[in-house]
Amino acid sequence: xxxxxxxxxxxxxxxxxxxxxxxxxxxxxxxxxxxxxxxxxxxxxxxxxxxxxxxxxxxxxxxxxxxxxxxxxxxxxxxxxxxxxxxxxxxxxxxxxxxxxxxxxxxxxxxxxxxxxxxxxxxxxxxxxxxxxxxxxxxxxxxxxxxxxxxxxxxxxxxxxxxxxxxxx
Amino acid sequence: xxxxxxxxxxxxxxxxxxxxxxxxxxxxxxxxxxxxxxxxxxxxxxxxxxxxxxxxxxxxxxxxxxxxxxxxxxxxxxxxxxxxxxxxxxxxxxxxxxxxxxxxxxxxxxxxxxxxxxxxxxxxxxxxxxxxxxxxxxxxxxxxxxxxxxxxxxxxxxxxxx
Numbered sequence: 001x002x003x004x005x006x007x008x009x010x011x012x013x014x015x016x017x018x019x020x021x022x023x024x025x026x027x028x029x030x031x032x033x034x035x036x037x038x039x040x041x042x043x044x045x046x047x048x049x050x051x052x053x054x055x056x057x058x059x060x061x062x063x064x065x066x067x068x069x070x071x072x073x074x075x076x077x078x079x080x081x082x083x084x085x086x087x088x089x090x091x092x093x094x095x096x097x098x099x100x101x102x103x104x105x106x107x108x109x110x111x112x113x114x115x116x117x118x119x120x121x122x123x124x125x126x127x128x129x130x131x132x133x134x135x136x137x138x139x140x141x142x143x144x145x146x147x148x149x150x151x152x153x154x155x156x157x158x159x160x161x162x163x164x165x166x167x168x169x
Numbered sequence: 170x171x172x173x174x175x176x177x178x179x180x181x182x183x184x185x186x187x188x189x190x191x192x193x194x195x196x197x198x199x200x201x202x203x204x205x206x207x208x209x210x211x212x213x214x215x216x217x218x219x220x221x222x223x224x225x226x227x228x229x230x231x232x233x234x235x236x237x238x239x240x241x242x243x244x245x246x247x248x249x250x251x252x253x254x255x256x257x258x259x260x261x262x263x264x265x266x267x268x269x270x271x272x273x274x275x276x277x278x279x280x281x282x283x284x285x286x287x288x289x290x291x292x293x294x295x296x297x298x299x300x301x302x303x304x305x306x307x308x309x310x311x312x313x314x315x316x317x318x319x320x321x322x323x324x325x326x327x328x329x330x331x
Contacts, residue, residue, distance in 0.1 A: 004307075009215065009218050009219050009302065012222045013225060016228075017221070017225045029225075032225060032228060033224075036217075036220045036224040044213070047209065048205070049179040050179060050183075052201070052205050053183050053186050055201045056201045060186065060194070092175070093296055093300035097301065100305070101304065117305075117313060134266075135267060135269060135270040136286075137273070140282070140283075143279075143328070148287065148290075148324065151324075155313070155316045155317060158316045159313075162316075
């Protein structure tokens with residue numbers, strides 16, 4: 001239950017919390033703690049649903065088909081498919097990460113997983129259309145999307161290469 | 170409100186998936202439920218600590234100086250600095266794009282803005298700590314981050330050289 005990453009994020013939270021307490025007082029500290037606790041509660045049902053989907057997905061999808069589409073030997077086409085999936089899937093981290101876990105359990109490789117997550121964070125349609133365009137000039141957004149377009153495929157390719165050089169399966 | 174719609178959609182999808190599972194592979198149903206329960210128990214303390222920590226870090230971030238860092242005389246140093254600020258900027262898209270828009274209005278150049286938005290997108294510490302680390306594990310996070318680290322710098326420099 002308690003591992004390195006939990007200890008690490010707890011230490012960070014305690015350090016930042018101490019900083020807030022010292023610089024802005026106990027009142028602000030309690031305010032933030034309460035707000036984030038409530039947010040965790042709000043998020044809880046989403047997390048449960050996401051985990052259920054991620055756990056069930058591998059049993060529902062044919063391993064052969066997932067592997068052929070976005071498996072280790074799916075080539076550039078597989079990375080492009082994973083990128084596209086990441087870009088068009090609507091939803092935040094509690095949807096995209098469980099979905100990636102589910103797909104990786106069903107036969108997608110690490111490179112495709114990285115391409116999918118990168119496609120979501122860099123060119124996610126939802127975020128770009130709803131948020132970015134309402135704040136930033138369209139010319140800037142267009143340039144950013146154009147420059148970012150090849151990046152997820154490239155990152156997936158890097159990860160695949162790197163993995164092959166480190167240890168052959 | 171947004172989170173409510175998202176939750177409803179996600180649960181609709183979850184129930185659909187579970188119904189399919191019960192119809193096509195009912196022998197795995199118990200296994201899926203047990204595993205889900207274990208995963209959720211594993212996640213809850215991590216997401217809670219991650220969100221609280223990110224909330225505290227957001228409070229400590231010197232927002233009033235961000236405009237200054239994005240200044241017109243930015244150049245290469247601005248791109249590097251914008252990358253670091255983008256990584257450390259917590260919160261959802263609303264905050265990051267609002268900061269970007271404010272910086273642009275104050276006369277910031279496109280290159281550091283590109284580096285900032287891209288760094289916030291690919292390397293966001295907040296999202297990494299609250300979601301990616303607990304959900305995907307250290308291995309995935311480290312490999313994806315290592316590969317993504319140069320991206321904001323490269324895109325920022327491309328715009329700078331434009």
